[in-house]
Amino acid sequence: MICPPLHIGEFQIYWLNGGRFRLDGGTMFGAVPRILWEKRCPPATDNTLPFSNDVLLIKTTQHALIVDTGLGNKLTEKQRTIFQLYSPWSIVEDLAKIGLSREDIDYVLLTHCDFDHAGGIVMHNTQGEEELSFPRATHIVQKKEWEDVENPCLRAQSTYWPENFSCLKKTGQLTVIDGNHEVFPGIRLRLTGGHTRGHQVIEICSEGETAIHLGDLLPTHCHSNPLWIMAYDNFPLKVIDLKEQYLKEYQKKNSWFTFYHDPTVKACTLNLRGYPDHTWPLASK
Numbered sequence: 111m112i113c114p115p116l117h118i119g120e121f122q123i124y125w126l127n128g129g130r131f132r133l134d135g136g137t138m139f140g141a142v143p144r145i146l147w148e149k150r151c152p153p154a155t156d157n158t159l160p161f162s163n164d165v166l167l168i169k170t171t172q173h174a175l176i177v178d179t180g181l182g183n184k185l186t187e188k189q190r191t192i193f194q195l196y197s198p199w200s201i202v203e204d205l206a207k208i209g210l211s212r213e214d215i216d217y218v219l220l221t222h223c224d225f226d227h228a229g230g231i232v233m234h235n236t237q238g239e240e241e242l243s244f245p246r247a248t249h250i251v252q253k254k255e256w257e258d259v260e261n262p263c264l265r266a267q268s269t270y271w272p273e274n275f276s277c278l279k280k281t282g283q284l285t286v287i288d289g290n291h292e293v294f295p296g297i298r299l300r301l302t303g304g305h306t307r308g309h310q311v312i313e314i315c316s317e318g319e320t321a322i323h324l325g326d327l328l329p330t331h332c333h334s335n336p337l338w339i340m341a342y343d344n345f346p347l348k349v350i351d352l353k354e355q356y357l358k359e360y361q362k363k364n365s366w367f368t369f370y371h372d373p374t375v376k377a378c379t380l381n382l383r384g385y386p387d388h389t390w391p392l393a394s395k
């Protein structure tokens with residue numbers, strides 16, 4: 111079952127299952143002591159917590175865009191075990207439930223290129239061959255991010271996997287941008303860095319309503335405190351600054367904040383104290 115869409119003016123936002131896995135609770139909350147985060151997110155006995163990799167589908171009257179691509183269907187048995195994959199990537203099936211196919215996607219907006227966001231750029235077809243999951247789509251990534259994909263540092267080598275980009279380099283469907291960029295009116299990319307050097311976020315505006323997708327700067331609604339950041343962040347002080355700035359800016363606009371990794375809450379608004387207010391799909395506070 112997929113979550114009902116959130117309407118932002120004339121746009122609709124859906125969340126598609128890009129695979130669900132379990133990660134160590136400590137890594138998801140960095141330096142925050144477990145005694146604090148476990149009250150909001152009780153871990154299993156092995157200290158892990160469940161996380162989604164929810165691909166956002168944005169439907170406008172003319173276009174279909176997706177934000178990030180999930181884990182994909184290329185994980186090895188060993189990788190499935192390490193990441194405790196408990197629900198496999200089902201983007202193609204989820205698109206069909208909305209009456210779309212993977213050929214209908216016009217744009218793939220990549221917040222960054224870690225495997226949990228870029229794993230579904232390239233998929234295995236029924237013959238086990240690699241092909242673009244969204245064969246007609248223009249894939250948009252920041253220049254700094256792409257430079258790091260092509261020349262990853264030692265740490266990035268474990269998260270930027272070459273097989274996730276192989277076909278993309280050959281097909282010419284990659285657009286590399288440098289800085290802020292309007293895809294078309296209502297869809298704007300903003301370069302942030304922080305989580306990775308070339309991390310970008312997506313602003314979605316229609317008919318006076320706004321949603322902001324902060325990618326891995328705000329992975330779940332439990333990360334709304336600017337100091338609650340992940341151990342996976344490459345530039346932690348910058349992430350804290352960015353969160354303060356973006357949360358304030360979009361809270362003032364009464365914007366929705368949408369999530370990629372949250373297993374329960376798909377979007378929320380924030381109250382003046384910075385805590386989740388209205389949530390989607392849950393109606394209660």
Ligand SMILES: [Zn+2]
Pocket residue numbers: 224226227326371
């Ligand atoms: Zn992530």
